[in-house]
Amino acid sequence: xxxxxxxxxxxxxxxxxxxxxxxxxxxxxxxxxxxxxxxxxxxxxxxxxxxxxxxxxxxxxxxxxxxxxxxxxxxxxxxxxxxxxxxxxxxxxxxxxxxxxxxxxxxxxxxxxxxxxxxxxxxxxxxxxxxxxxxxxxxxxxxxxxxxxxxxxxxxxxxxxxxxxxxxxxxxxxxxxxxxxxxxxxxxxxxxxxxxxxxxxxxxxxxxxxxxxxxxxxxxxxxxxxxxxxxxxxxxxxxxxxxxxxxxxxxxxxxxxxxxxxxxxxxxxxxxxxxxxxxxxxxxxxxxxxxxxxxxxxxxxxxxxxxxxxxxxxxxxxxxxxxxxxxxxxxxxxxxxxxxxxxxxxxxxxxxxxxxxxxxxxxxxxxxxxxxxxxxxxxxxxxxxxxxxxxxxxxxxxxxxxxxxxxxxxxxxxxxxxxxxxxxxxxxxxxxxxxxxxxxxxxxxxxxxxxxxxxxxxxxxxxxxxxxxxxxxxxxxxxxxxxxxxxxxxxxxxxxxxxxxxxxxxxxxxxxxxxxxxxxxxxxxxxxxxxxxxxxxxxxxxxxxxxxxxxxxxxxxxxxxxxxxxxxxxxxxxxxxxxxxxxxxxxxxxxxxxxxxxxxxxxxxxxxxxxxxxxxxxxxxxxxxxxxxxxxxxxxxxxxxxxxxxxxxxxxxxxxxx
Amino acid sequence: xxxxxxxxxxxxxxxxxxxxxxxxxxxxxxxxxxxxxxxxxxxxxxxxxxxxxxxxxxxxxxxxxxxxxxxxxxxxxxxxxxxxxxxxxxxxxxxxxxxxxxxxxxxxxxxxxxxxxxxxxxxxxxxxxxxxxxxxxxxxxxxxxxxxxxxxxxxxxxxxxxxxxxxxxxxxxxxxxxxxxxxxxxxxxxxxxxxxxxxxxxxxxxxxxxxxxxxxxxxxxxxxxxxxxxxxxxxxxxxxxxxxxxxxxxxxxxxxxxxxxxxxxx
Numbered sequence: 001x002x003x004x005x006x007x008x009x010x011x012x013x014x015x016x017x018x019x020x021x022x023x024x025x026x027x028x029x030x031x032x033x034x035x036x037x038x039x040x041x042x043x044x045x046x047x048x049x050x051x052x053x054x055x056x057x058x059x060x061x062x063x064x065x066x067x068x069x070x071x072x073x074x075x076x077x078x079x080x081x082x083x084x085x086x087x088x089x090x091x092x093x094x095x096x097x098x099x100x101x102x103x104x105x106x107x108x109x110x111x112x113x114x115x116x117x118x119x120x121x122x123x124x125x126x127x128x129x130x131x132x133x134x135x136x137x138x139x140x141x142x143x144x145x146x147x148x149x150x151x152x153x154x155x156x157x158x159x160x161x162x163x164x165x166x167x168x169x170x171x172x173x174x175x176x177x178x179x180x181x182x183x184x185x186x187x188x189x190x191x192x193x194x195x196x197x198x199x200x201x202x203x204x205x206x207x208x209x210x211x212x213x214x215x216x217x218x219x220x221x222x223x224x225x226x227x228x229x230x231x232x233x234x235x236x237x238x239x240x241x242x243x244x245x246x247x248x249x250x251x252x253x254x255x256x257x258x259x260x261x262x263x264x265x266x267x268x269x270x271x272x273x274x275x276x277x278x279x280x281x282x283x284x285x286x287x288x289x290x291x292x293x294x295x296x297x298x299x300x301x302x303x304x305x306x307x308x309x310x311x312x313x314x315x316x317x318x319x320x321x322x323x324x325x326x327x328x329x330x331x332x333x334x335x336x337x338x339x340x341x342x343x344x345x346x347x348x349x350x351x352x353x354x355x356x357x358x359x360x361x362x363x364x365x366x367x368x369x370x371x372x373x374x375x376x377x378x379x380x381x382x383x384x385x386x387x388x389x390x391x392x393x394x395x396x397x398x399x400x401x402x403x404x405x406x407x408x409x410x411x412x413x414x415x416x417x418x419x420x421x422x423x424x425x426x427x428x429x430x431x432x433x434x435x436x437x438x439x440x441x442x443x444x445x446x447x448x449x450x451x452x453x454x455x456x457x458x459x460x461x462x463x464x465x466x467x468x469x470x471x472x473x474x475x476x477x478x479x480x481x482x483x484x485x486x487x488x489x490x491x492x493x494x495x496x497x498x499x500x501x502x503x504x505x506x507x508x509x510x511x512x513x514x515x516x517x518x519x520x521x522x523x524x525x526x527x528x529x530x531x532x533x534x535x536x537x538x539x540x541x542x543x544x545x546x547x548x549x550x551x552x553x554x555x556x557x558x559x560x561x562x563x564x565x566x567x568x569x570x571x572x573x574x575x576x577x578x579x580x581x582x583x584x585x586x587x588x589x590x591x592x593x594x595x596x597x598x599x600x601x602x603x604x605x606x607x608x609x610x611x612x613x614x615x616x617x618x619x620x621x622x623x624x625x626x627x628x629x630x631x632x633x634x635x636x637x638x639x640x641x642x643x644x645x646x647x648x649x650x651x652x653x654x655x656x657x658x
Numbered sequence: 659x660x661x662x663x664x665x666x667x668x669x670x671x672x673x674x675x676x677x678x679x680x681x682x683x684x685x686x687x688x689x690x691x692x693x694x695x696x697x698x699x700x701x702x703x704x705x706x707x708x709x710x711x712x713x714x715x716x717x718x719x720x721x722x723x724x725x726x727x728x729x730x731x732x733x734x735x736x737x738x739x740x741x742x743x744x745x746x747x748x749x750x751x752x753x754x755x756x757x758x759x760x761x762x763x764x765x766x767x768x769x770x771x772x773x774x775x776x777x778x779x780x781x782x783x784x785x786x787x788x789x790x791x792x793x794x795x796x797x798x799x800x801x802x803x804x805x806x807x808x809x810x811x812x813x814x815x816x817x818x819x820x821x822x823x824x825x826x827x828x829x830x831x832x833x834x835x836x837x838x839x840x841x842x843x844x845x846x847x848x849x850x851x852x853x854x855x856x857x858x859x860x861x862x863x864x865x866x867x868x869x870x871x872x873x874x875x876x877x878x879x880x881x882x883x884x885x886x887x888x889x890x891x892x893x894x895x896x897x898x899x900x901x902x903x904x905x906x907x908x909x910x911x912x913x914x915x916x917x918x919x920x921x922x923x924x
Contacts, residue, residue: 034803035815145808146866266813 008219008254010188010212013086015253017183020046023229023256031075032263032271040075042256045082048162052083053182054175055165056114059138059156063088063182066110066194070094070103070126071118073235073261076142076158078249080116081193085211086179088186089114092194092206093240096122102204104129106196107136110206110437115139116158120146123155188212194437195242197389206437207242207389217392217431218246218254220413224397225359229256231278232356236268246393246431247281247361272353280360284367287382290352291374312340313377320377325401345378354380361385361397368497369405376403384408386470390446390453391415392431396468406562407467417468418452423485424474425459426452458487460568469566476599478509484571486514488599491574494559499524501555503584503591505602506574507610513575515613517606518552519584525551540581540638552579553643560648570650576613577645578620580606581638587627609640618642672731673698673842673874674719679728681714681898688714689725690898696842701868702876703889705909707918710895712878713755716844719876720752721745733841747775751840753831755847755878761820765811765830766802768819772837773798805833808870809863825856829863836867843867845877849884857881861888886910894918 009015019028024043031038040048061067067084069091071077084091092110094103096118103125107115113135117123123141130136140156141147147155168175192211196204221227235248252259257279262271282290298309319333329337349355360382362372367384375382381400386408387393395417398409411417415429428451435443446454458477459470471477471487478486488506491514495504502521508514520543528551529536536542560573584590590602603610605624612620623637675695681688689711696702704712717723719730721740729736732748740748751772759768777784777798783791806812809829814822819830828848835843848864849857861884867873879885885892886906894902894909896918902909909915 034800034807035812036803145870146862148869263812264810270813 008215010215011085011183011186011190012082012192012211012215012253013183013186015215016042016046016049016082016086019253019256026229026256027258028252028256029075029078030258030260030275032261032267032274035263037260037274039258045079049079049082049086050179051166051169052079052158052162053086053165054169054179055161055163056083056089056140057087057175057178058164058168059114059161061087061089061114061138063185064090065114066090066092066112068092068094068107068110068112068115069117069239070098070115070122071096071142071239072265073237073239073244074118074142075261077116077118077239078235078259078261080140080158081249085186085192087182088190090191090194090208092196093245094196095238095240097238100125100129104132106204106206107133110194110196111135113137117141119143123147123150186211188215191434193245195240195245195389205439205442207433208435208437209392209431210434213431213434214246214250214392215254216414217394217429218250220430221394221397222251222255224399224413225279227251227255227257227279227359231255231257231358232260232275233257233279234260234262234268234272234275234277236262236265236272237281242387242389242393243281243363247279251279269353273351274353276353276356278356278358280354280357282360282362283364284362284371285365287362287367287375288371291371294348294352309344312336312344313374315340316345316377316379317373320379321373321403324376324379324381325403341379348378349380357381359383363387363408366493367405370497372405386468388453388455390433390455391427391429392433394431395425395427395429395455398467402465402467404462404465404467407462407465407469409467411468416452419460420454422474423458423460423471423477425455425457425468425470427455428452460485463567464565471569480508480514480572481510481512482571485568486572487569490569491516491559491563491572492597494562495555498555498558500528500551503597505584505597505599507603507613508572511614514572515576515610516556516574516578517602517609517613518556518577518579520548520552520579522583539583540636543579543581544638544641549579549641549643552577553645556645557648560645564648564650567650570648573647574645575647576642578609578613578640578642580609581622581640582624582626582636585626588625612640612642671698672696673733675731676715676719677729677731679715679718679725679730681711681718681723681725687898689718689895691728692895692898692900693728694893694900694903696874696876697891698874699868699872700874700890701864701888702874703885703892704876704878704895705880705882705885705892706895709897711898712895713846714898715895716752716846716876716878719745719842720750720844743775746838749838749841750844751835751838751842752844753828753835753846753848755850757824757827757831759819759827759831759834762818764816765819765822765826765833766806766815768830769802769805769833769837770798772834773802775838801839802833802837805836808836808866809833825852825859828852828856828860832860832863832867836871836873839871841874843873843875845875845879847878847880849879849881857884864888 009018019042025041027039028042028045029040067089069077069080081091094106123139126139138154140158140161142158144157188211190211191208192214194206194208196206233248235244237244248259260275262268298306315336319329319337322329323337357380360380362382363385383398383403385397386395394412395415396409397412415427418426420426432453456474457470458472458474459468462469471490476488480486486508491506492504495501500521501518503519505517506514522539542548556574556577563573564570591597608622609620619639619641621639623635625633626636627633672695677693679692680690704715706712718725721742724739777794779791779794806815811829814826819827849860865888868875892906892909894915901914901918902912
């Protein structure tokens, strides 16, 4: 699998040395401290990391061992990663907000003897579980506040470890020789890091990545997005997450660009604005929160500004994406867009800290088409990617100019993707993991005999664009009785992007057609009702109102039209829908505490409604027990109406008809 | 709550001692013949039921009230009447029961205000913000930034304090008191009106201030859990009279305290 990474060194320490040679005086890292941005060049970074490695060596850390790294995005913790890699030690980052139990699990599983941590909070967490960590010997901390009275026999300030190392390097030639030999001895195939997956499904697993594979993967994407040493990224997402390690740390090392660390978690937004990154990543919910904030602030703006804002957003909606995708746009459109950029988009991007963003990604969950279009229309090159820790992030990514809100793009360079019989996406990539740490059985479970990795996600290649579409978790995907693929989450997401609709449960596995139960969004529909003089006394009454049904019907028809675009999904269009008489609620066990629908439980609880969905009747009676906030129980009964939908002809059928 | 290991807090000579102090407003005896001392480096709590004379005691210590009888010795100097600003110059800083910040100013400016006494360049240079005045401001700003970092309020540096939630305002107020680099810090109910998490944060900051800057702290607090956890010694007042004085354990088991304060139904 290892392929030539464009003449790059194949280990991180050698890469660091290369960067010091090539970009010596350029800034490698920034960190805002005491209100002022501090910076370190690649040369300084190399010197620091060498000293740090020597210091750790003096403390007894040996090649092949592991070292835990716990804390927020701070230069000293990134240096800890570099220093560990330099001496052939495998860094094991742990989420800063992990509770003591999780921390204990990872530290014990990775057999950690050394831990580099941020501050007293992390030290306290480790001390609270140290009885169960007999392996753990030394803890190194960055920030000394509150630690003065602690027993320092096994506790060291990072500063002094680096200082001791610096002295040793200067005075003792043997240490210098040791360091040079060690840097030489670290092989490309050695593990470079172990990233523990969050463990939403069972215990977390340690994904082992190697030096050469990590570098090879990043070399491809750096070329793909034309990242250079002149770029800047803000490292504000958890250090232990594959995204931060890949996008900022490894790409930064490969391209030689500057990674900036925010002053604190809470200041990340303000720091973003000060730094003005050129490369940016944000999950969809962050983008949504940002947009909401902008819209709320605009509502409070003066009349003229508000008018101007909405007018030019309209211009952006019409021409923005086309301009970004370098498609032909009439001169008038270009002129208006230019004016809009001057008056609205430019200042807006400046406020958000996006003025210099050249490449931006979003990933992690489905993104609403309107949300995605908003950011792209004001000229931000947001793209989607699909990835996994096991792949060392990238499996697919959208190239510039080929952007769709519902695909995740074609396979990345040198990545092979195959769709299994049951629709599961399999991949083989340059950066793929070498295995789960100390869990060969689990590694075997996800690997195919010919070296592909099972993602656990179901998807298919879109015929029009050739891009991959991820539709659902593979285990949730079913089939209709006529064998057509049925992916509940894909259908639910299509509907959930409408502001009127809050929650959707789709049924169809083993049935003749797809049917959905819908929860309206009381805030959105309620305010719509108010504006249209529609009187209602309760959620139940509003949900059953014929006009509300008419409105939701339009949304469902829209979703069907969108489904009809995909040859693979067209057969699973929604034929019947109903609007539930009550909101799905975690107190009633219908949602998980993280607000995810519990499909099985709902199917059982609302059996009469589901039966009615499929037996052709237009009304059904239901009475369900509900739990009130104070714990009392009551019964809600209702007569729920069911509507039929006319299927939208598929693209293929339309062609035939023409 | 106290960090394990290492010697317990340095308990040295008396930094401040109050001897036979009495204070009355007309016929109301607020404080009556009270004596106690505050040793260098300790956290000293003053507790008591409502109207026990706790805040009056703090006001006497920082010169806002003048006792009718008795002596106050601070850093070996027995003083008669002093003004609050003289107490501040002498190294006594305080926070207030009701937050007393400049509401329209940012957190940063409020804390900078705590450095006023330490600024030496004259008004006109400061107005010009040039030369020595600028250098001086930069030096002071550095200290203030350290305090901001210490209290973890970087994100609200530029926010007008009037817009901040109560818990954060309290923290800014503590920051302003710290900016004076006091030897003795008087905290008047630093945790009043806070939720559990804010209380824990504030306790941590008080311990850290004591540990990191070696500041002697005298605090008034109603939350018994907090008082017993963080203070080295406790003095108990009731109706202006001292009824107990000692370590939290001693005070907790003192019959007079239990009757006056902890155990009696209101």
